[in-house]
Structure formats: C-alpha cells, structure tokens
Amino acid sequence: MKRVQFEHSPIPYLFIAPQIIIIVIFFLWPAAQAIYQSFLLEDAFGLSSQFVWFRNYTDTIFSDAWLQAAGFTLVFSALVTFLSLALALLLAVKANEVIQGASTYKTLLMWAYAIAPPVAGLMGNLMFNPLIGDLYAFMNTIGFDFDHKLDSVDAGFVVVLISVWKQVSVNFIFFLSGLQGIPKSVTEAATMDCKSSFRRFWTITFPLLAPTTFFLMVINITYAFFETFGIIDTTTQGAPGGATNTLVYKVFQDGFRGADIGGSSAQSVVLMVMVLALTVIQFRFIEKKVHY
Amino acid sequence: MKYVSLVTAGFMTVAAPLAAQTDIEFWHAMGGRLGEVTEEIAARYNASQSEYNLIPTYKGGYEDTMTAGIAAFRAGQQPNLIQIFDAGAATIINAPGATIPVADLMAEHAGGFNSEDYIEGVRYFYADSDDKMIGMPFNSSTxxxxxxxxxxxxxxxxxxxxxxxxxxxxxxxxxxxxxxxxxxxxxxxxxxxxxxxxxxxxxxxxxxxxxxxxxxxxxxxxxxxxxxxxxxxxxxxxxxxxxxxxxxxxxxxxxxxxxxxxxxxxxxxxxxxxxxxxxxxxxxxxxxxxxxxxxxxxFIGGAALFAMSGKDEEENKGVADFLSFLASPEIQYFWHKETGYVPITNAAYELAKADGYYETTPDAEIGIIQLTQPGGEWTKGYRLGxxxxxxxxxxxxxxxxxxxxxxxxxxxxxxxxxxxxxxxxxxxxxx
Incomplete structure (x- = not known):
C-alpha cells in the first residue's frame, strides 16, 4: 500500500529554524560536549587528553562529598519547593480576599520578584553576619544557640530561608492570577452549599488551581536545583563541612574553581539525567492527577 | 604630487608609532586598590617606552582569572601574560608547554636572568625542581x-x-x-x-x-x-x-x-x-x-605572572621587556609601598632600606624578614595538583x-x- 504523501512547502521549517538553531547551539551542542568531556581525562589546558571510560563518573559520584551534596540537594529542593509554594498560596488566597488597599498588598508581595538570587544571597548573608547581622542577633536573642558558620542545620535553615523568600513572590503572582481565573459563579455556588471556607478551599479552589500548582512545582524544582546556585555562592559556599553544598554548586567548584573538566562534566551529565528523570516522573504520574 | 607626499608624510608621523607598537595582553586578578596600583604600573610602563603597548585586564578573583586563562588557551585566544595564584601553580606549571618559563624568556629576550637577584623566600616557589623560575612572582605576601x-x-x-x-x-x-x-x-x-x-x-x-x-x-x-x-x-x-x-x-x-x-x-x-x-x-x-x-x-602566598606559549617572538620580547620593568627596584619599591606586598628582588629591598622606609614604618619590613628567615629543606614551597x-x-x-x-x-x-x-x-x- 502506498503511503499518503502530502505536499508541503518548506516555509514552516524556515519559521521554526531560528528556534531550532538556538536550541542546537545553546543546549544540544553544550550537552554533547559535556558528555564527550565526561569520558576524557585532560589537564586543564587540554594539552594531553585520554579516553578513560567511566573513571570520571566513578571518581566523583562515589566520593563522600558528592553523595553528601546529592542528599542535601534532594532535601533542600523538597523543602524549598514545598515551603515556597505553600507560603505563596496562603498569601495569594489572603491577598485575594483583601478589599481595602488590595493593590498595595499585592505590589508589596510581588516586588521581591525583581531580585536576582545572588543579590538575595548577599542581603541574607549580611543579615546573618555574626558581627553585624540583625537576624543572627535575633535568632540568638530568642534563645536559639544559632551558629550557621558551624552548625549544619542552621546553615541549611539560612539557605532555605533565603531561597524561599526569593521564590515566594514569583509563585504568588501565578497563584493570584490562578485564583482570579476561577469563575465567580463557581465560588458563589459553593458558598451557598458549604459554610466552611476551609472546606470550600480544599474541595473547590485547590483542585481548580491544580494546573497552576503543577506548573509552579516544575518551575520551583528547577529553581531549587539550579538557580539557587547564586544564593549558595554568596552565603555558605557549601559550608560547614560541605553540609549545604548542592550538586550544581559542586560542578562549579570542581570545574570552574578547580579546573577538573572531566570530573565536573561527569557530574553535569549525572545531574542532567536526574533532572530528566524527575521531569518524566512529574509529567507521567503527577500531571495525570491535574484537571485542566 | 607634493600634496600627496605631504599627506602621506602626515599619516606616517601619526601612524608610525601606533603601527609599530605591539600589543601585550595582561590578565590579572587584582581588584580594588590593588587593581589601581597594577593599572598605574602598566601606565608607567607604556609611558616609559614606545615599542609595546601593555593592556592590563581585570578578570575577577584568582580562580576566575585562572579559569578565564584556561578557557582562552583552549580556544587559542590566550593572553601573553597571566596572573596565577599559589594553589593554581601546579595546574599551569605541569601542563606541558602551556607557558614559557620566565627564566628562559628573560635569558633570551632581556639579556640574561639570575634567580639570585630575587629574595630567598620567593626564589623557589614558582620554580621547577631544578630551581629554574617558571613564573615571575608578582604579588608576594606571607x-x-x-x-x-x-x-x-x-x-x-x-x-x-x-x-x-x-x-x-x-x-x-x-x-x-x-x-x-x-x-x-x-x-x-x-x-x-x-x-x-x-x-x-x-x-x-x-x-x-x-x-x-x-x-x-x-x-x-x-x-x-x-x-x-x-x-x-x-x-x-x-x-x-x-x-x-x-x-x-x-x-x-x-x-x-x-x-x-x-x-x-x-x-x-x-x-x-x-x-x-x-x-x-x-x-x-x-x-x-x-x-x-x-x-x-x-612560604610566599599571592600569585605569579606566567608567559603563555603560542605567541609570536615580537610579543614574547615585549613580555620579557615588561617583566624586566616590573622587577626593577623602583617599580618593586612602589608596589611594596602602595600594597604591602613584599619586594621580590634584593635590589628593591635595599632601595626601600636606603630610602628609610622601614624606619618610618617598621611593620612593613616584618613580612620580608620572615620570608628571608633561615630556609630549611621544606621551606621552598609545594607543588600539588x-x-x-x-x-x-x-x-x-x-x-x-x-x-x-x-x-x-x-x-x-x-x-x-x-x-x-x-x-x-x-x-x-x-x-
């Protein structure tokens, strides 16, 4: 049987070409380079190079430092994602109900959005400075023996706090617009049926926000994995004892500080696979529960 | 015809010194006040001669500068001279042929090189196992x-x-x-x-x-x-x-x-x-x-200057010329006074003493005395990748x-x- 062939013009290809070219140059080609480099052991200047199969992988991934960073990254990402979504949702719901001065509230909650992670990190670092930091003094005044320079839980608290603070406003904007997208007729009908606003929220509002929540979850996990790099670099730099080192920061430390190109490439490839797996899980299993 | 030759002559006088100048790229990691002093030294060098034009560029911290140098070298765009810090010394010195040893460069282009001219504490750190200097100590601290x-x-x-x-x-x-x-x-x-x-x-x-x-x-x-x-x-x-x-x-x-x-x-x-x-x-x-x-x-801390390979003879000559200028007692004394880093040559140290600098600021001499305290078998330095x-x-x-x-x-x-x-x-x- 002859397959049906449709004649089509090459113009659509021309239209998508710029996008494809950008993807190839800025994503596929570097990714291919990283995979290639991850099998090579080279001196930093690239003057002697040898193919070593999986040595870069075994050297780096089985090291205690990498495993520690992997553990922290997972806990950190889970905490940052959950807390920044939960807080933003709470704030959005409350701000949505405000009638007097609503736009002031909204603006105030939104404007941290414009702050870049390294700047947020620098400000947080200043506030937690043992000599002049107000938050450091505050934590110690209210009875905590707070010392993020040496205590790994305290250091984790600092980076989570700053990362969540930075991300809440982004989530807030999306949740707020999500809430405003819920038809008034639905909420009014619900109000007649059910007195408890708490139950109305979980049975009506939250399910209707599911597409927004799912989208934000994907965005936030990516944020926690990659973009918090700037916050780690300007605050703890992985200290104390590597307890706040994330996988991305370790790639940077080994590759850009330590000139170990093979080792850091291997780590990037593993990271790439991890994020790919995570994305597949999100879209295959969690998205099924989302009703658009 | 007369006009033409006049115009050409006019161009020649303007263009000649520019055309003959060889650009020397110098990447460094000296920010803030240290960066200003580095720029000042470069400006003095450029004013002191007309053959070469030294272009200093600040590349960020020590690690950033090294990473920039490595990336540039891999792309064939390396600078002539780069500042590499103590902990990175093994990376650049062990890379076969990434740099031209300064001892060789100076011997060939600057009329000889004697490591004995340099103070004891800085003489060996950036040298190979035969005490041949590979990098020129630049900002040396302790x-x-x-x-x-x-x-x-x-x-x-x-x-x-x-x-x-x-x-x-x-x-x-x-x-x-x-x-x-x-x-x-x-x-x-x-x-x-x-x-x-x-x-x-x-x-x-x-x-x-x-x-x-x-x-x-x-x-x-x-x-x-x-x-x-x-x-x-x-x-x-x-x-x-x-x-x-x-x-x-x-x-x-x-x-x-x-x-x-x-x-x-x-x-x-x-x-x-x-x-x-x-x-x-x-x-x-x-x-x-x-x-x-x-x-x-x-040991000395701080960083040294390395002449990168793959450059033409004329440029290498310029690098050697600048390094001689940098090692001259007057410039070293200036650097020492402005930054607190130690002078790297005996002559510069003598000049600072003769000038009475340590009588007015005795603390400035502590570093150099400590570096010249008796050396033992294990005080030369270390070279670890x-x-x-x-x-x-x-x-x-x-x-x-x-x-x-x-x-x-x-x-x-x-x-x-x-x-x-x-x-x-x-x-x-x-x-």
Whole structure:
C-alpha cells in the first residue's frame, strides 16, 4: 500500500529554524560536549587528553562529598519547593480576599520578584553576619544557640530561608492570577452549599488551581536545583563541612574553581539525567492527577 | 604630487608609532586598590617606552582569572601574560608547554636572568625542581600576626607572642577582659601550608611535589594534628574566634575589636590601616617551641605572572621587556609601598632600606624578614595538583573539627584520603 504523501512547502521549517538553531547551539551542542568531556581525562589546558571510560563518573559520584551534596540537594529542593509554594498560596488566597488597599498588598508581595538570587544571597548573608547581622542577633536573642558558620542545620535553615523568600513572590503572582481565573459563579455556588471556607478551599479552589500548582512545582524544582546556585555562592559556599553544598554548586567548584573538566562534566551529565528523570516522573504520574 | 607626499608624510608621523607598537595582553586578578596600583604600573610602563603597548585586564578573583586563562588557551585566544595564584601553580606549571618559563624568556629576550637577584623566600616557589623560575612572582605576601595595641595595653600584655606557647599563656587574660585572643583568615594557607614551612616539616612526598606529580600528601602528621587539637581547645575556651571561611569576616572581627589578634596577610596592612580606629602592630607568625627551637621562613602566598606559549617572538620580547620593568627596584619599591606586598628582588629591598622606609614604618619590613628567615629543606614551597580542591577539603574538615562532628584524627584521615585521591586523579591527567 502506498503511503499518503502530502505536499508541503518548506516555509514552516524556515519559521521554526531560528528556534531550532538556538536550541542546537545553546543546549544540544553544550550537552554533547559535556558528555564527550565526561569520558576524557585532560589537564586543564587540554594539552594531553585520554579516553578513560567511566573513571570520571566513578571518581566523583562515589566520593563522600558528592553523595553528601546529592542528599542535601534532594532535601533542600523538597523543602524549598514545598515551603515556597505553600507560603505563596496562603498569601495569594489572603491577598485575594483583601478589599481595602488590595493593590498595595499585592505590589508589596510581588516586588521581591525583581531580585536576582545572588543579590538575595548577599542581603541574607549580611543579615546573618555574626558581627553585624540583625537576624543572627535575633535568632540568638530568642534563645536559639544559632551558629550557621558551624552548625549544619542552621546553615541549611539560612539557605532555605533565603531561597524561599526569593521564590515566594514569583509563585504568588501565578497563584493570584490562578485564583482570579476561577469563575465567580463557581465560588458563589459553593458558598451557598458549604459554610466552611476551609472546606470550600480544599474541595473547590485547590483542585481548580491544580494546573497552576503543577506548573509552579516544575518551575520551583528547577529553581531549587539550579538557580539557587547564586544564593549558595554568596552565603555558605557549601559550608560547614560541605553540609549545604548542592550538586550544581559542586560542578562549579570542581570545574570552574578547580579546573577538573572531566570530573565536573561527569557530574553535569549525572545531574542532567536526574533532572530528566524527575521531569518524566512529574509529567507521567503527577500531571495525570491535574484537571485542566 | 607634493600634496600627496605631504599627506602621506602626515599619516606616517601619526601612524608610525601606533603601527609599530605591539600589543601585550595582561590578565590579572587584582581588584580594588590593588587593581589601581597594577593599572598605574602598566601606565608607567607604556609611558616609559614606545615599542609595546601593555593592556592590563581585570578578570575577577584568582580562580576566575585562572579559569578565564584556561578557557582562552583552549580556544587559542590566550593572553601573553597571566596572573596565577599559589594553589593554581601546579595546574599551569605541569601542563606541558602551556607557558614559557620566565627564566628562559628573560635569558633570551632581556639579556640574561639570575634567580639570585630575587629574595630567598620567593626564589623557589614558582620554580621547577631544578630551581629554574617558571613564573615571575608578582604579588608576594606571607602570613603575619596583627595585634591591637590598645587591647594589649588594656589587659596588660607587653607584646605579641613569638610562640604558640606564649600565646597560650596570655590568651586567658584577653578572655577575662571579654575579648577573644585570636582569629585567622585562611586556615589551609596559614594553619597547614605555612605551618609546615614554619617548622620545616615535609608536606608531601616527592620533594613536596616538585619532583613528580605522583605524590602523596603528608598532612596526617602528629605535629599538624597537635596544632589543630590545640586550636579546637582554644575555640572551646573562647580564645579563638571563628567567623566562617570568608577572609573578610574574620578580619572584620579584628577591626571591630572582638579579637585582640588576627592572622592575615602581609598584604592586609594597607586595608587595616584604612579601616581600624586603634593602634595596631604587625608581628611574625608564631611557631611551636616544642617543635622547633628557631622558626624557619614561611612560604610566599599571592600569585605569579606566567608567559603563555603560542605567541609570536615580537610579543614574547615585549613580555620579557615588561617583566624586566616590573622587577626593577623602583617599580618593586612602589608596589611594596602602595600594597604591602613584599619586594621580590634584593635590589628593591635595599632601595626601600636606603630610602628609610622601614624606619618610618617598621611593620612593613616584618613580612620580608620572615620570608628571608633561615630556609630549611621544606621551606621552598609545594607543588600539588588540584590543590584548590584540596584546600576545599581542608576547609570542610576544619568546620567538622570545630563543630565537633569529627575528631582531629578523623578529620585528618579524611583529608589525607580525599587529598590523595585528588592527587592521584591529577597525576592521571598528566599521562
């Protein structure tokens, strides 16, 4: 049987070409380079190079430092994602109900959005400075023996706090617009049926926000994995004892500080696979529960 | 015709000096005040001659500059001259043919080179195992003890401690008066590398790594573990302040009078003078009397300049010419006075003495005296690959000692194991 062939013009290809070219140059080609480099052991200047199969992988991934960073990254990402979504949702719901001065509230909650992670990190670092930091003094005044320079839980608290603070406003904007997208007729009908606003929220509002929540979850996990790099670099730099080192920061430390190109490439490839797996899980299993 | 030749002649006079000038790219890591002084030296060089045009470019911190240099080299866009710091020395020196040894470059283009012209403490650090200088020491510093004279007078302590034993005697007095006795800004540099030099203890096999990249670290030794056991005791007694791994945070503790003494760099002098509102003095890095009767000289810290390969003869000649200019006594003296880094040549040191600089500012001489203190077998320096990562391991294990998460023995066993794995990896990149 002859397959049906449709004649089509090459113009659509021309239209998508710029996008494809950008993807190839800025994503596929570097990714291919990283995979290639991850099998090579080279001196930093690239003057002697040898193919070593999986040595870069075994050297780096089985090291205690990498495993520690992997553990922290997972806990950190889970905490940052959950807390920044939960807080933003709470704030959005409350701000949505405000009638007097609503736009002031909204603006105030939104404007941290414009702050870049390294700047947020620098400000947080200043506030937690043992000599002049107000938050450091505050934590110690209210009875905590707070010392993020040496205590790994305290250091984790600092980076989570700053990362969540930075991300809440982004989530807030999306949740707020999500809430405003819920038809008034639905909420009014619900109000007649059910007195408890708490139950109305979980049975009506939250399910209707599911597409927004799912989208934000994907965005936030990516944020926690990659973009918090700037916050780690300007605050703890992985200290104390590597307890706040994330996988991305370790790639940077080994590759850009330590000139170990093979080792850091291997780590990037593993990271790439991890994020790919995570994305597949999100879209295959969690998205099924989302009703658009 | 006459007009044409006039016009051509006009162009010639304007264009000739420009066309004949060879550009020399110089990448450095000197920011802030240090960057200004570096720019000033470049400007003076360009004004002093017309053949070459030196273009200094600030590339960020030490690691950033090294990474930029590596990336540029791999792309065939390397600068003529690059500043590489102590911990990165093994990376660039061991890369076969990435640089032209300055000793060779100067011998060929600048009418000879004699390493004896350079002061003892800086002569060997950036040299190969035959003492041939590969990099030209540029900003050379050494760890010094700074002390707050006002606090010393207040608690009734006469002067800074020469030994750690003396330190332990005076430390309780500061604690009683509500001060921490000591803080310190770079534990791998001051309390590991220079600890070995100060007590003339071997740091690594293969002649501290100078002879081969097949090398093992010897940090898991009793002397160093004893020192760190003590430091942990000091911390627990409240004698020692730890303000994190950032250089500035610990320096600030001294500036804000939390601690009576601070271990920093000889290059910190200018910054302290500008930021303190009390009288402070500089003194030598203390040593353990129990380990050595007389202290040995320290290593230099800071960075050196490397001439990158793959450039044409004319440019290499320019690099050699600039390096001679840089090593001249007048420029070295200027650099020394403006930044606090030590002068690298004997002639520059003599000039500073003859000028009476040390009579007015005796503290400025401490660093250079310490560097020229008797050298031993293990005071030349070290050459260890992936040393940036090894320092990272040190930092994190020191945190663990301080927080009590690891004992000193456990921490140093980890340091040894992880550092040797890194050295092994580095060695493999060289085959």
């Amino acid at each position: 760890p010094l003890l700074y002390y707050n004279k006002d606090i010393f007078a207040e608690v009734g302590v006469d002067g800074p401690p020469a030994t750690w034993e003396e330190f332990e005697e005076m430390a309780p007095k500061f604690a009683d008066a509500g001060y921490q006795a000591l803080a310190q800004s770079h534990s791998p540099w001051i309390f590991a590398e220079n600890f070995h030099s100060r007590h003339n203890i071997q740091m690594a096999t293969a002649n501290n790594g100078y002879d081969s990249t097949d090398v093992e670290i010897l940090y898991n030794n009793d002397a160093l573990k004893m020192h760190w056991t003590k430091v942990k005791e000091w911390l627990d007694n409240g004698w020692y302040g730890f303000y994190g791994r950032a250089w500035g945070d610990n320096q600030d503790a001294f500036v804000q009078k939390k601690t009576a003494m601070w271990l920093g760099s000889s290059g910190s002098f200018g910054g302290l003078a500008a930021s303190t509102d009390f009288a402070f003095g500089a003194s030598y890095l203390p040593y353990w009397k129990s380990l050595t009767d007389e202290p040995y000289g320290t 992936f040393y940036v990562q090894i320092r990272e391991v040190m930092y994190s294990q020191v945190d663990n000692i301080f927080s009590g998460e690891a004992t000193v023995d456990e921490a140093f066993a980890t340091i040894e194991e992880e550092a040797n794995a890194l050295l092994d990896r580095f060695d493999a990149t060289m085959n």
